[in-house]
Amino acid sequence: MNQKLLELVQTASQGQPAWLQKKRQLAAMMLGDLPTDQWQTPLLNAWQATPTLTVENEQANGQSQDYVELPIFVAAEQYPELLQENLMEKAIDWQASQINALHLAFLNGGRFIYVPDNTELSTPIELQYSATGCNYHNLVIVGANSKVTIVEHVTAQSNQPSFLGTELLLGDTAQVNYYQTNSFTANQNWQAVRSYQAGDSQLNIYAVLFDRHNLFADFHTNLDGDGSTADFKMVGIATHDQLQEINTRIDNHGLHTNGEILQNGVVKDQAILNFHAVGKIYKGSHQSVSNQESRLLTLTPASHGEADPVLLIEDNDVNAGHAASIGQVNPDQLYYLQSRGLTLMEAEILLTKGFLLPVIEKFPDQTLRQQTIDELLKRLGVQ
Amino acid sequence: MTLVVKNLHAIVKETGEEILKGVDLTVPTGEVHAIMGPNGNGKSTLVSTIMGYPAYEVTSGSVTFDGEDVLNKSVTDRAKMGLFLGMQYPAEIPGVKNVDFIRQAMNATQPDDQPVPVMQFLQELDAAKELLQMPDDITDRYLNVGFSGGEKKRNEVLQMMMLKPKLAILDEIDSGLDIDALRIVANGINHMRTPQFSALLITHYERLLEYVKPDRVHVMVDGRVVQSGGPELADELEKGGYAKFEQLRKDGVHE
Numbered sequence: 001m002n003q004k005l006l007e008l009v010q011t012a013s014q015g016q017p018a019w020l021q022k023k024r025q026l027a028a029m030m031l032g033d034l035p036t037d038q039w040q041t042p043l044l045n046a047w048q049a050t051p052t053l054t055v056e057n058e059q060a061n062g063q064s065q066d067y068v069e070l071p072i073f074v075a076a077e078q079y080p081e082l083l084q085e086n087l088m089e090k091a092i093d094w095q096a097s098q099i100n101a102l103h104l105a106f107l108n109g110g111r112f113i114y115v116p117d118n119t120e121l122s123t124p125i126e127l128q129y130s131a132t133g134c135n136y137h138n139l140v141i142v143g144a145n146s147k148v149t150i151v152e153h154v155t156a157q158s159n160q161p162s163f164l165g166t167e168l169l170l171g172d173t174a175q176v177n178y179y180q181t182n183s184f185t186a187n188q189n190w191q192a193v194r195s196y197q198a199g200d201s202q203l204n205i206y207a208v209l210f211d212r213h214n215l216f217a218d219f220h221t222n223l224d225g226d227g228s229t230a231d232f233k234m235v236g237i238a239t240h241d242q243l244q245e246i247n248t249r250i251d252n253h254g255l256h257t258n259g260e261i262l263q264n265g266v267v268k269d270q271a272i273l274n275f276h277a278v279g280k281i282y283k284g285s286h287q288s289v290s291n292q293e294s295r296l297l298t299l300t301p302a303s304h305g306e307a308d309p310v311l312l313i314e315d316n317d318v319n320a321g322h323a324a325s326i327g328q329v330n331p332d333q334l335y336y337l338q339s340r341g342l343t344l345m346e347a348e349i350l351l352t353k354g355f356l357l358p359v360i361e362k363f364p365d366q367t368l369r370q371q372t373i374d375e376l377l378k379r380l381g382v383q
Numbered sequence: 384m385t386l387v388v389k390n391l392h393a394i395v396k397e398t399g400e401e402i403l404k405g406v407d408l409t410v411p412t413g414e415v416h417a418i419m420g421p422n423g424n425g426k427s428t429l430v431s432t433i434m435g436y437p438a439y440e441v442t443s444g445s446v447t448f449d450g451e452d453v454l455n456k457s458v459t460d461r462a463k464m465g466l467f468l469g470m471q472y473p474a475e476i477p478g479v480k481n482v483d484f485i486r487q488a489m490n491a492t493q494p495d496d497q498p499v500p501v502m503q504f505l506q507e508l509d510a511a512k513e514l515l516q517m518p519d520d521i522t523d524r525y526l527n528v529g530f531s532g533g534e535k536k537r538n539e540v541l542q543m544m545m546l547k548p549k550l551a552i553l554d555e556i557d558s559g560l561d562i563d564a565l566r567i568v569a570n571g572i573n574h575m576r577t578p579q580f581s582a583l584l585i586t587h588y589e590r591l592l593e594y595v596k597p598d599r600v601h602v603m604v605d606g607r608v609v610q611s612g613g614p615e616l617a618d619e620l621e622k623g624g625y626a627k628f629e630q631l632r633k634d635g636v637h638e
Contacts, residue, residue, distance in 0.1 A: 331437065336474035339434055341462035341491035354478025
C-alpha cells in the first residue's frame with residue numbers, strides 16, 4: 001500500500017462526510033490490487049507524480065424548482081443517501097479499475113443532478129463548467145417517468161491528463177436525451193459515460209468527439225429493466241498525430257430491450273481513430289435487439305482507424321446486426337469537387353462534413369444540431 | 384479565350400496504354416464545337432485530360448486557353464480559369480447538399496473571389512431550375528445521390544448555368560435523355576450562348592446538334608481528329624456512319 005498516496009487523499013478529503021472520506025481512502029488503499037492496462041498507465045503515472053487535490057465547490061449555473069443541481073461535494077452533504085448508494089457504484093464502478101479508483105480518490109469536483117419523478121423539463125439542463133483539476137465526476141439521477149435533455153460541455157483546463165466521468169441513472173420510463181461535447185487541454189485524456197437503465201427507460205446519447213487531443217472514451221449502458229432502450233449516436237474527427245480510442249458498449253439484460261449504436265468518424269494526417277463497439281445480449285434477454293453501425297473515412301494514406309463491431313449473443317430469440325466500413329476518400333469525388341473550382345482542402349472539408357452530417361442530422365434538437373455543425377466547421381478550420 | 388490543343392498525346396497512367404495520339408483542335412471564343420466519333424476512340428479521354436483527370440498522363444503536346452498553359456495547372460485552377468467539364472458520370476457525394484455545393488463552387492470560380500450575394504444566388508438558381516424544368520427540391524438533396532441518369536445530366540447543366548464558365552465542355556450530356564429532356568438540356572446550353580462563351584460538345588448522335596447548332600464539327604477516330612467541317616458534317620455522319628472516317632484514319636497511318 002502506498003502510504004504517501006493515502007495521506008494525500010486523507011488531506012484532500014478533510015471536512016467531507018465521513019462515508020466519502022472512507023470511500024476515497026479505501027480507493028487509494030486498494031489501488032494496487034485493481035486491474036489496469038496500457039491506456040490507464042500514463043494517466044495514473046501523471047496524477048501520482050503531480051497530484052492535484054484541490055476541491056471545487058463552485059455553484060451550479062442555475063437553480064431550478066424542478067430539479068436539483070449541486071456541486072458534487074455539496075451534494076454529498078445534502079443528499080448523503082443518494083450519493084452514498086450511487087456515486088461510482090452502479091454505472092462507473094470505482095473498484096473496476098485502477099483509473100476509476102484513482103479518479104475517486106483524487107476527485108476535484110463535478111456536478112450532481114437529480115430530477116425527481118414525473119418531471120418533464122421543456123428546456124435542457126446545461127451541465128457546463130470549467131475543470132481546472134484533473135478529475136471531475138457528474139452523477140445524474142433521473143426519476144421515474146421524467147423527461148429531460150441534458151447538455152454536457154466541460155472544458156478541461158488542466159495540463160495534466162483529465163478524466164471526465166458521467167454516470168446516468170434512469171428510473172422506470174425515464175426519457176433522457178444526453179448531448180456531450182467536452183474539450184480538453186492536456187495531450188492525453190479520459191472520458192467515461194456510463195449508465196444504468198430501469199424498465200422502459202430510454203436513453204439517447206449524442207456524443208461529439210471533436211477535441212484535438214488524445215482520448216480514451218468509454219460509453220457503456222446497462223439495459224437492465226425490461227423494455228429499456230439505448231440509442232447512441234456519435235461523430236468523431238482525428239487529425240495530426242492524434243489518437244482517439246472510442247469504446248462503446250450496450251449490455252442487454254432485460255426482456256425486449258433495444259440497443260442501437262451509430263458512429264461515423266473522419267481521420268486525417270497521421271491520426272488514428274478506432275471505434276470499438278460491443279453489443280452483448282445476455283441469456284434470458286428474449287426478444288431484444290442490438291444493432292451497430294461504425295463508419296470511418298480516411299482522408300490521407302498515413303491516417304488510419306479500426307471499426308470492429310462485436311456482438312456477443314447468449315440468447316436465441318433476438319435480433320442483432322452490425323455494419324462497419326473503413327473507406328479511403330474516393331478520388332473521383334475529390335476530382336469532381338475540384339473540377340468546380342474547390343481546392344483540395346475545401347473538397348476534403350466538404351467530404352468530411354458530408355460524412356458526418358447524416359449522423360448529426362439525426363440529433364433531435366435543432367439548436368444543438370446547428371451548434372454541432374458550427375463546431376464541426378470550427379474543427380475543420382472553416383469558421 | 385480560345386482553346387488550342389496541339390499534337391496532344393496521353394496515356395492511361397496505370398497501364399501505359401496510349402489513348403490520345405496527337406490531337407489537334409482549336410475552339411475560338413464564342414463558338415460551339417462538337418466532337419463526334421465512335422465509342423472508345425478517345426473523346427472522353429481528351430476532355431478529361433483537358434480538365435486534369437488524374438488517371439491520364441500527358442506525354443507530349445500542349446493545351447492552352449487564352450494563351451495560358453492549361454496542363455501545368457491543378458484541376459482547381461483550371462476551373463478558376465473558366466473551364467467547366469459537364470461529366471458523363473458525375474460523382475455522388477452523400478451529406479453534401481446540392482445547393483450548398485453549387486454556391487461554394489460559384490464563389491470559388493468568381494474572378495475576384497467576391498462571394499455572390501445570397502439573394503442573387505437564389506434567384507439565379509430558381510431561374511435556372513425553371514428553365515431546366517427541374518423539381519424545386521432537387522437542390523436540397525445530396526449532390527447527385529439517388530439522382531436518375533437524366534437528373535444527373537440536368538444537374539451538370541444547372542451547374543454550368545450557375546458557374547457561367549468561359550468554356551463549357553459537355554461530355555455526352557445527351558446520353559440517356561429522352562427527346563423532351565434533350566430539348567430542355569439543349570435549351571439550357573443555348574441560353575448560355577454569347578460572343579464570350581464557347582462550348583465543346585462530345586456526342587455520338589447528331590440529334591443533340593439539331594437543337595444546339597454547332598459552328599464546327601470534328602470527327603475523332605483512334606485518338607486523333609481526322610476531319611473537321613461545318614454542321615453539315617454531322618448530317619453526313621448520321622447518314623454514312625463512321626466507316627469512311629475510320630478508313631481515313633487508316634490511310635493516315637500509311638502516310
